[in-house]
Amino acid sequence: MNETENQNKYSCGIAPECFPCVVNHALSAARFAGLNEEQAKGIVEVAEAGLKESENSAILVQHVVRRVADAIIKAKGAPSSFDIYAEIKQTSNLLSLDYVESLQKKMENSISPLETGLQIAAAGNIIDFGAKDHASLNLEKELRSLENVPFTRYDLAAFKTSLKTASTLLYLCDNSGEIVFDMLFIKQLQREYPDLEIVAALRDKPIINDATLADAKTVGLDRLVTTISSGSIYPGTILAETTDEFQDIYAAADVILSKGQGNFETLLPLADKRIFFLLRIKCDYMAALSQVERDSLVLMQAPDKAAAEL
Template sequence: MRHYGIAQECIPCVLKQCLSTARFAQLEEGQTARILAVARQAIEDSKVKPLLVQHVVRQVADAVIQERGESPEFDIYAEVKQRSNALSLAHVPMFQKMLACSPEPIEMGLHLAAAGNIIDFGVKPHDDIDLEHEIRNLDQTSFARYDIRPFRQALHKASNLLYICDNSGEIVFDRLFLEELMRQFPRLRITAALRARPIINDATLEDARAVGLDRLVRTISSGSVYPGTILDETTTEFQTLFAEADVILSKGQGNFETLHPLADERLFFLLRIKCDYMANLASVVKGGLVLIQGSPLPSGRCPDSSRTPPPQPTVD
C-alpha cells in the first residue's frame, strides 16, 4: 500500500516560505491568512494524494498571484532575482581570476557552482540572505561528499550533457563552470534547462538571457513550473533530452528532492545541503557542499573518505 504525505520535517519550512512569499508580495493580513490556508489545505491533501512540497509551493504562488490580481506569468521575485543576477555578474572577474590560477579549473568551477547554490529564497527569506557577503565568501564551504571520480569518468565518455539549472544569481556561476567544461571537453554538447514559469527565485529563460548563458550553450525550458523537476510534468522535449543524455548534472535542493528517487547513475547532484531532512537523505552534515552520483543511498551511509576534496580557491 502506497503512503502519501509530506515529511513532517518539511512542513514548518514550507509554511515559513509561504508566509515569506505573501509578505514579499505585500499582501494584507486577510490575504496572507488565505494564502496560509491554501498551504495547509495542500499539506492535508498530500496525505491522500501524490503531492510533493513542490506542488504546494506552486499552489501558494498561484494563490498569491491571484490575490494580487496579476497575470499567471507574474514574477513575484522579479526585482530580487535581477539584483542577485547583477551582484553575481559584478563578481565574475574575481572568479575568472580564481579559475585561471587554479591547477584544477574543472574542480574549481564545480566548487563555485555548488557554493553559488546558497542564493536560495526557498530555504531562507530574501531579507535573511546577505548576497554580497555570500558571494564574496563562496570559497569558505567545503564538500561533504564529492563523487568527482565517477563524474570525470562520465564526462570523458559523454557526447552530451544535460545541465538542470536552479536559481537566479547562481546561474552566473553555472556559466563559469560550463565555460571550463567546454574548454576541457570541446566536443561535449551541452543543453541547459530552466524553469518554464517564475517560481520563488528559480531561473527562467529570461534569467539565462540576462546573464549570457544562452550565448554559451543551448538553453531550453524544461516545462517545470515547480521549484524542482517532476519528470512526468515536464515537456516532451525535455523528457527526450533527459532520456538521451549521457550525463545529467542537477543543481540545487529542489531538483535533488524530485530527481534523486530515480536512482539514475547518469545523474550527478550538485548543491549545498541546507536542512536536516536533506542532510539525512544525503548522509552528510548540514551546510556542506555535495557532488552526489545518482544511486540509492542506504540509510546511515557515511561519505567515502577516499574521495579527495577539491582544491580550495585562492585570490591573489
C-alpha cells in the same frame, strides 16, 4: 494527468519535517509580495491545506509551493505570468555578474580549474529564497563567502569517468544569480571536454527565484550553450510534468548535472546513475537523505534504488 497520478514513480507525500518550512515560506512569500495580514493568512491556509492533502496523496512540496505562488498572484490581481520575485532576481543576476572577473581569475590560477569551477557552481547555490526567509539572506555577504564552504560528499572521480565517454551533458539549472556561476563552470567544461554537447534546462514559468529562459538571456547563458525550458512550473524537475522535448533530451543525455535542492528532491527517487547532484545542503531532512552535514556542499552521484528510498 493529475498531480497524484504523476507521482506514482516518486516517494509518497511530504515528510513531516518539511511542514514548518513550507508554512514559513508561504508566509514569507506573501509578505514579500506586499499582501496584507488577512491575505497572508489566506496564503498560509493554502499551504496548510496542501500539506494536509499530502498525508493521503503523493503530492510534493513543489506542488504546494506552486499553489502558494498562484494564490499570491491571484490575491494581487496579477496575470498568471506575474513574477513575484522579478526585481530581486534581476538584482541577483546583476550582482553575481560583478563577481565573474575575480572568480574567473581564481579558476585560471587554480591547480585544478575544473574542481574550482565545481566549487564555484556549488557554492552559488546559496542564492535560494525558497530555503531561507527573505529577510535573512544577505546576498552580498553570502557571495563574499563563496569559497569558504567545503564539500563533504565529493563523487569527483565518478563524475570525471562519466564525462570521459559522454557526448551530451544535460545541465539542470536552479536559481537566478546562481546561473552566473554555472556559466563559469560550463566554460571550464567546454575547455576540458571540447566535444561535449551541453544543454542547459531552465524553468518554464517564474516560481520563487528559480531561473527561467529570460534569466538565461539576461546573463548570457543562451550565448554559451543551447538553453531550453524544461516545462517545469515547479521549483524542481518533476519529470512526468515536463515537456516532451525535455523528456527526449533527458532520455538521450549521457550525463545529467542537477543543481539545487528542488531538483535533488524531485529527481533523487528516480535512482538514475547518470545524475550528479551539485548543491548546498540547506536543511536537516536533505542532510539525512544525502548523509552529510547541513550547510555543506555535495557532488553526489545518484544512489541506487535502496538508497533513494531512505
